[in-house]
Amino acid sequence: MKLITSKVQIETKNYKLVISQFIKLFRTLLAKGKNDSFETKGKTFLTEQLMYFIRSDQPIEMILPGFPCKSPNTNSKVFGYLPDRGEEIALTNLDNFCKQVHKFYPPGCKLVIFSDGTTFSDLIGVDEETQEKYNTTLKNITKVSHIYWESLDSFFSSSNGYDALREELMSQYCSVTKQQVELQIQNDEQIRQTYQGLKNFLFQDNPWTDSNFPQAKKTRLKQSGEFAKIMIQRNDALTKLLSEKFPHHIRLSVHCHNNAGPKFAVHVLPNDYRCITPWHNVVVKTSNNQEILMKKEEAEKLPNTTLVKCHQQPWYFLQSSEDIWGKCELEIIKPPRTGIRITYQGNDNQTKPSCSCLNSETLQNLCLEYGFVVLRGFNIESKEHLVEFSSELGKPVTWDFGPVHTIRPKKTPDGYIASREAVPLHWDLSMPPSYLEASGCYEDFTPQFFILYCHIAPASGEGQTTVVDGRKVLENAGSAKVEAWKQVVIDYFTKFTYYGGKQRSYPLIMQHPITGEDILRYQEASNSNLQTFELDSKSLPQEDFQQLVAELQASAYDDSCLICHDWQQGDLLLIENHYMLHGRTSASDLTDDRELWRVQLLPHSLPQKSVSDFSKNLDYKEVA
Ligand SMILES: [Fe+2]
Structure with missing residues (x-):
């Protein structure tokens, strides 16, 4: 009883x-x-x-x-x-x-x-x-x-x-x-x-x-x-x-x-x-990133407002603080929320506006929402200008060669990055050299954003930057599978190229350092003659691990998750590095001049060693 x-x-x-x-x-x-x-x-x-x-x-x-x-x-x-x-x-x-x-x-x-x-x-x-x-x-x-x-x-x-x-x-x-x-x-x-x-x-x-x-x-x-x-x-x-x-x-x-x-x-x-x-009503995303409803005729009267399209139809109004937004066309690339393209709609005879005209907070919010932002029709004058613009969005990571990495095929490449070969999916700074490792914690050295600027475009349809929306991969997998993936840790090995990094292990599912959401941390293997990239795991029997890798490959390259960005000269890509994975498709000899400039960005609030600090400890043997 x-x-x-x-x-x-x-x-x-x-x-x-x-x-x-x-x-x-x-x-x-x-x-x-x-x-x-x-x-x-x-x-x-x-x-x-x-x-x-x-x-x-x-x-x-x-x-x-x-x-x-x-x-x-x-x-x-x-x-x-x-x-x-x-x-x-x-x-x-x-x-x-x-x-x-x-x-x-x-x-x-x-x-x-x-x-x-x-x-x-x-x-x-x-x-x-x-x-x-x-x-x-x-x-x-x-x-x-x-x-x-x-x-x-x-x-x-x-x-x-x-x-x-x-x-x-x-x-x-x-x-x-x-x-x-x-x-x-x-x-x-x-x-x-x-x-x-x-x-x-x-x-x-x-x-x-x-x-x-x-x-x-x-x-x-x-x-x-x-x-x-x-x-x-x-x-x-x-x-x-x-x-x-x-x-x-x-x-x-x-x-x-x-x-x-x-x-x-x-x-x-x-x-x-x-x-x-x-x-x-229609949705207006206000300059403080709140989405509210109002009648279309009221929204049209708001200052500094631009129309965002999706599926080629009007989707919502975005409000910012500068009138330049009113001269841009915004289009979601892969609905519902993978990639957004901002195209300046100016007259061809006019000079292109500087990308610094765009409010950095709005750009960051768009990048967090859509994973990456394409800026088209804006001007970057020089590498210094790119660093200046990037610095509004975060603190540039300073490599031993400086904050700008010039990516173009070399005659005798020391790895796939500087070649015309495909680059496997990865996230940036996954294998940091010791001088960029900071405390060694993922969130301390991993850039939140990085920017790629197209100085010289590759031939059409090749040398594309591949971007995978890890959020969509997780959504497609479903919560039960994601929970199982949380038990998996993957070890990554590669020869030391310009990364200068050591072997590293990452859980397959980590948490976004700012939003706390689950994020997919998967990097693709490569058996390139220039540089292999190998994966292993102690979390699973070998056969199960190989099966998992095959599944992850298929999921990442699923059409619902992948965008291959075809570069045009002058394009800027701002990518959220925690949500997204990226890589590159291979190119022919038509693309020998492809040249991208890249700047990686840590959040402003995180401490980072200065060049003079780390140069003392630099191990040149590890850096190609
Ligand atoms: Fe990269």
Whole structure:
């Protein structure tokens, strides 16, 4: 008997802990208004709901109606009919919430998004094809693992089209007549406000086509009012459908509520705490690196703002502190977040602007987000200028030959770097000479960024710099595999070239020194006659290790992770060295003049020995 009592006490304690952790996390998602009742009422309501799942050790389930289709108002509200950065961040944010729950509650958390476009699309003037395109793109916009999709056709037959689906919904679930809605608008302040909001919204979104556009504003307002009443009825039916089909799910909403329950208002963007949706707005990344939503026409009026494109379509606005950004075109190279190209769009007759015109903080933020940045159409006058520009982004690593490494094929190369051969994947300064080793800790000597400047371009299609997004490799591998990889340490051997380094061992998965994220630290073997690069591991039996290496090779060279940068004269590449791996494709004798200048950058705050300090200890035998 005593034993049973103690078990119950322990379990109750665990319930309480899970509930308090969930509520703490849930507060970060809640959008709170003036008269918020979450702490006084909603918390109790939510606790009851949580107990249902936790008692039976089931995943906590939530449901959010939303993500219907883009507003048709592409003039002043949104970029177009397809999802963009707003939807991408919102889904990532909601999925991350569920991931966090999994950390303290192993059964985890699932979110059903009920894509409710069909319920209202005819009223806002969006046709079925447009809505379907939005939905299909939405489901592929970013990889999520805890989000599930439902819509009206999950419960009713869609073979007779969207009108039939809506009729089914209304006939089975709507309990208010139009007359009752009209009475509520007259007598209930909250309903009147909802009605007025919907009416204004419909009027602004202009659901009319050219052929049925009512000329008189009065007629359009009246029509908007009629549609708003139908929307209230349909919303009533939808709420009842969801309560019946998802009776235990925690009900989230993108609309304002007092959070007393059962509906909880959430903000879908992590840094924009309002009830505001990506399908009625565009994203602006502000100069302090916060992403917020606003109407497109407002964003267009902001100073020093430039448009970022993805998949050849407008994706979001980026704001910085200099007007030069307004003259640049920004394009994400491999969506969702590998590489971004900044191209100066000046007139050919004008002199190229100096790359120093670009704000270094914005460049660093872009590099952290996208792993690498290509700058095209900017001017670098000399190696000294490159060092000056680089110094804004970090503290240049000073080799015995200086901060700039000139990389070009030699007649008699002493290793693959100074040849026309391919360079295997690696990260910079993985094999440091003793004078650059600092304390010997990875974060003390490993550059966070490095810059490559193309002084003379190779022939097209060869001598490309290969960049692998280690974050994508880890994402593709999945968390279970990454956990297993954390047990692996790889030993690397190479003859001493200009690196001057010694044999080194690195865990396959390390932590980013600044963000703390898992990072992939894998270097590719080479059996070049000029210089071999060998891998071994004591963590695994030889056969298993070879299998792992084959798997890592295939993963790194997967099309979703790899970009081969085709150089143009004057290109600058800024690469984040912890997230990314890089190498080079081979070249023919057409590329004998390829010349890149490289500067590696440590964070400014880390101490580094000066040239005069290390020259005393320099072992020249180790440096080719
Ligand atoms: Fe390198």
